[in-house]
Amino acid sequence: MTYAIRTHQLTKGYRGKDVVSNVSMNVKRGEIYGFLGPNGAGKTTIMKMMTSLIKPTAGDIEVLGTRLQANSHEVLKRIGCIIEYPIFYDKLSARKNLEIYCEYMGYYKKDAISEALALVNLKNVEDVPVKEFSLGMKQRLGIARAIVTKPELLILDEPVNGLDPIGMQELRDLFYKLSRQYGVTLLISSHILGEIEHIADTIGIIREGRLVEETSMAEIRGNHTEHIELSVSDYPKAAYVLEHELQANNFQVKEEEDLINVYDSAISQNDIILAMVRNGVEIGKINNKNLSLEGYFMQRMEGSKKHA
Amino acid sequence: MLNLMRLEMKRMNFLTIGVTFLLINAGILGILLLLGIDTEITAESIASADEIMMFIEIMAVAGFVIYASVLLSNMIIEEFKSKTITVLFTTPVSRKQLLMAKVIVISLLTFVLFLVSVYLLSTIFSLLNNVYGILWFSFPLNLLWENTVHLLVTGVAVAGMALIPLLFGMIKYSVPATITSSILIIAIVSSSINSDGTNLFSFTAVPVALGIVGFIIAYFVISKAVKKDF
Numbered sequence: 381m382t383y384a385i386r387t388h389q390l391t392k393g394y395r396g397k398d399v400v401s402n403v404s405m406n407v408k409r410g411e412i413y414g415f416l417g418p419n420g421a422g423k424t425t426i427m428k429m430m431t432s433l434i435k436p437t438a439g440d441i442e443v444l445g446t447r448l449q450a451n452s453h454e455v456l457k458r459i460g461c462i463i464e465y466p467i468f469y470d471k472l473s474a475r476k477n478l479e480i481y482c483e484y485m486g487y488y489k490k491d492a493i494s495e496a497l498a499l500v501n502l503k504n505v506e507d508v509p510v511k512e513f514s515l516g517m518k519q520r521l522g523i524a525r526a527i528v529t530k531p532e533l534l535i536l537d538e539p540v541n542g543l544d545p546i547g548m549q550e551l552r553d554l555f556y557k558l559s560r561q562y563g564v565t566l567l568i569s570s571h572i573l574g575e576i577e578h579i580a581d582t583i584g585i586i587r588e589g590r591l592v593e594e595t596s597m598a599e600i601r602g603n604h605t606e607h608i609e610l611s612v613s614d615y616p617k618a619a620y621v622l623e624h625e626l627q628a629n630n631f632q633v634k635e636e637e638d639l640i641n642v643y644d645s646a647i648s649q650n651d652i653i654l655a656m657v658r659n660g661v662e663i664g665k666i667n668n669k670n671l672s673l674e675g676y677f678m679q680r681m682e683g684s685k686k687h688a
Numbered sequence: 689m690l691n692l693m694r695l696e697m698k699r700m701n702f703l704t705i706g707v708t709f710l711l712i713n714a715g716i717l718g719i720l721l722l723l724g725i726d727t728e729i730t731a732e733s734i735a736s737a738d739e740i741m742m743f744i745e746i747m748a749v750a751g752f753v754i755y756a757s758v759l760l761s762n763m764i765i766e767e768f769k770s771k772t773i774t775v776l777f778t779t780p781v782s783r784k785q786l787l788m789a790k791v792i793v794i795s796l797l798t799f800v801l802f803l804v805s806v807y808l809l810s811t812i813f814s815l816l817n818n819v820y821g822i823l824w825f826s827f828p829l830n831l832l833w834e835n836t837v838h839l840l841v842t843g844v845a846v847a848g849m850a851l852i853p854l855l856f857g858m859i860k861y862s863v864p865a866t867i868t869s870s871i872l873i874i875a876i877v878s879s880s881i882n883s884d885g886t887n888l889f890s891f892t893a894v895p896v897a898l899g900i901v902g903f904i905i906a907y908f909v910i911s912k913a914v915k916k917d918f
Contacts, residue, residue, distance in 0.1 A: 431778050434917035457780040467771045483695055484779035525775075 383442070384409045384533050384565035385430060390439035392425055400425050400589045402439070407567055407582070412559050414580030414597075415569035416677060422589040423569040424464055427537050430567075431461050444533055457485060460531035462539055466522025470511035474502065474521050477510060478528055487529040496528040497521075499554060515542035523551065527558065534558070534566045540575055552579050573677050585677065608642040608649055609669045613662035615640070625655045641669075692781060692789035696763065705797070712751040713805055719747065720813050724822035737827045741810065741835065746889055748805040749846050750874045756798040756850030757870030761863040763790050764854065769861040774918045787910045791851060795906075799847040806839060807832060841892065848899030849873065851906040858909050873898070 385407040392400040400422040407413045417423050428434045430441055432448060441448045446455040468477045478493045497506055500520040505513070513521065519542050526534055539555075540548045556579045558564040570576050576583075583600065585593045612618040615635045622628040622642065630643040642652065649666055656663050720743075723730045734740055764787070767773040777783055814827045832839075852873055857866030877888045877895065888894045 428918070433774060433777060435915075451782060453780045453782055455780070456778055459778070461778055463774070463778070467775055469772055470770070480695075480699065481775065481779065483698075484776055484781055486780065 382409045382445075383407060384411075384444060385567065386442045387426070387430075388440040388442075390426065390429065390441060391437050392422075392429060392434065393437045398437075398589055400429075400436075403586070403589070403591045405584050405591055405594060407565060409565050410559065410563050411581040412555060412566045412568065412576075412579050414576035414583045415567055415586065416573060416576070416583060417569070417571065417586035419571055421586045423571075423586060424537055425589075426586070427461070427463055427535050427567070427569060430535055431459065431463060432456065433463065457529075458532045459535060460526035460529060460533070461535040461537075462519075462522040462526050463535070463537050465538075465541070466518050466525070468510040468518065468521065471509055473507045473509055474513075474524075475506040477521070478525055481525050482528060485529045492528050492530070496524040499527065500524045501550060516544065516547055519543055520547070520551075523554075530562075532564060534564055534568075536566065536568045538569055538571070540570070548575065552576075555579055606645065607669050608647070608652060608666065610640050610642070610652065610666040611638045611664040612640065612656065613664070617659065618656065618661050621655050621659050621661060622652075625659070626651055638664075689785050689789060692785055693793050696789050696793045700763075700793075708755060709801055709805070712755065713809060716744070716747040716751060716805070716809055717812060720744070720809070721816075721822065724820075727824055730823070734823075735825075737825060737831055740813070740823070740827050741831055742890060744809050744813070745806055745839075745842065746878050746887070748802050748809065749842075749849075749889065749895075750878060752798050752802045752805065753846060753850045753874055754867070754870045755801070756794055757853045757857075757867045759794045759797065760851070760854055760857060761866045763794065765857045765861055765863055765866050768858070768913075769863070771918070777918060783914045784910060787913055791854075791906045791910065795847040795851060798850040799843045802846045803839060803843045838892065842895055845892075845895035845899030848902035849877075849895060851902040852898065854909045855905045858913070 383406050385405070387403055387405050390400060390403040390405075391398055403422075403426060405426075415423055415427075425434065429436050430443055430448075432453060435450065443455055444458055446452055448455070468474075469480070472480075474497065475493060478496065482488065482492065494506075497503070500523050502517065502520050502524060505517065510518065510521065519539065523536070523539055526536065534555075536555075540551055543551065552575070555566055555568065559566055559579075568576055568580070577597075580597055582594065582596050584591055610618075615633055618640060619631075619633050622631055622640070626644075626647055628642055628644045628647055632641045632643070633639075634641070649668065653663060653666065720740075723734065734743055767776075776786055810827075810832045811829060813822075814829045814832075817823055817827045850870070853866045853869040856869040857863070859865065877898065879887055
């Protein structure tokens with residue numbers, strides 16, 4: 381397995397306080413890596429380190445096979461990125477902005493700019509100064525700039541911010557196409573899970589500068605998302621039955637919500653109904669639930685809070 | 689490096705620069721013509737062709753050092769302030785070379801504009817003086833050629849001096865600080881230090897020293913920006 385990005389014990393501190401600590405993440409070539417975390421978790425800082433905008437305090441970064449050092453800028457030729465929010469020469473037109481970028485990138489293909497603008501659906505505005513653009517248009521132009529040089533790796537920091545739902549869907553489709561048709565590796569950060577849930581292959585969750593989890597979406601779907609939800613008449617007794625009779629070790633009692641969630645995949649609905657009936661616990665309702673990534677994410681977040 | 693300089697120049701608006709150059713020269717020429725209004729007052733500070741020469745030089749220095757601060761603001765300070773520099777930093781160019789290219793372009797341009805301006809103004813004023821007798825003494829053109837070495841040295845010094853405002857401008861990426869500091873530098877070097885009109889600029893060592901300081905400041909500012917996190 382080859383990796384597009386690997387970080388090893390990556391740490392960045394400002395004034396003695398670590399904003400990113402010991403992050404070791406692995407982004408495989410060709411995949412879409414969803415980088416999730418609340419605002420201020422350190423996503424942008426990590427992405428800036430990957431593009432050499434800031435230097436790590438400790439740890440290593442390997443991007444496209446090159447270990448980043450103080451003056452390794454050659455590898456940037458193969459990367460496209462949006463960091464934080466898209467920045468442009470406001471007085472210049474969209475096209476001019478891309479032209480300048482292409483020249484510094486050393487990329488001279490003639491039609492590339494028109495193609496990129498068409499891909500992000502920015503039509504008839506290429507000669508308009510960027511200062512007249514809306515946030516959504518700037519975001520699209522930022523993506524056009526990131527992809528104009530046909531990079532192998534795209535690092536996109538909250539790329540669908542400021543877009544309407546249709547625009548979001550459009551760009552998600554574009555990302556998916558880039559990944560599947562052109563084999564581009566994408567690292568996409570977001571604080572909104574729904575944005576990347578459907579296209580990501582791997583999810584990395586970051587919280588307070590630490591990588592809490594890194595799993596493939598397939599695994600998350602298979603292992604964690606399905607659970608049985610039931611409401612009963614007697615919660616302590618139901619919990620006792622689950623624990624001792626069914627040997628369940630992964631369930632959650634939320635009495636105030638009138639709910640029990642059973643995550644053990646070995647236990648079926650049928651097992652639960654039989655056990656409850658045997659012990660005289662009345663079941664109000666019972667059904668299988670598919671937890672969305674959001675639920676899973678929240679669960680992970682709360683879990684790590686408890687440990688912290 | 690040359691390629692980066694070419695890219696910088698491509699982004700500059702040479703029409704604006706040309707117009708500004710002409711306006712600055714027109715302004716200085718206007719001041720020179722005023723000298724002819726009351727020759728008695730003029731005689732108190734300017735009494736020879738050498739002194740006229742020095743006067744033209746100082747005016748050109750003032751004009752183009754201040755103009756260089758405008759270029760520094762547009763091409764360096766503004767890029768840092770609006771963060772567009774970070775876009776360039778994510779392209780495969782060395783930060784050091786990128787910033788050096790900007791500084792060298794500004795420095796070279798200041799050098800050229802200064803020299804062209806001094807030669808142009810001296811020639812025009814010399815001709816006008818011959819025809820209309822603006823001053824009571826003649827201002828022969830061969831003085832210009834005799835001073836070539838001095839002018840070249842001054843030109844290099846001015847190219848360095850023009851970079852001093854970077855030090856103040858880059859502290860908070862402030863355009864006003866850049867331009868104000870350039871005006872202050874001019875005010876200091878051109879102020880008279882005694883009654884016969886001698887000023888700091890007339891000792892060649894002063895502009896040369898300031899020029900060296902300017903180049904050192906540019907180097908210092910660049911090395912700092914190269915290491916900075918964005």
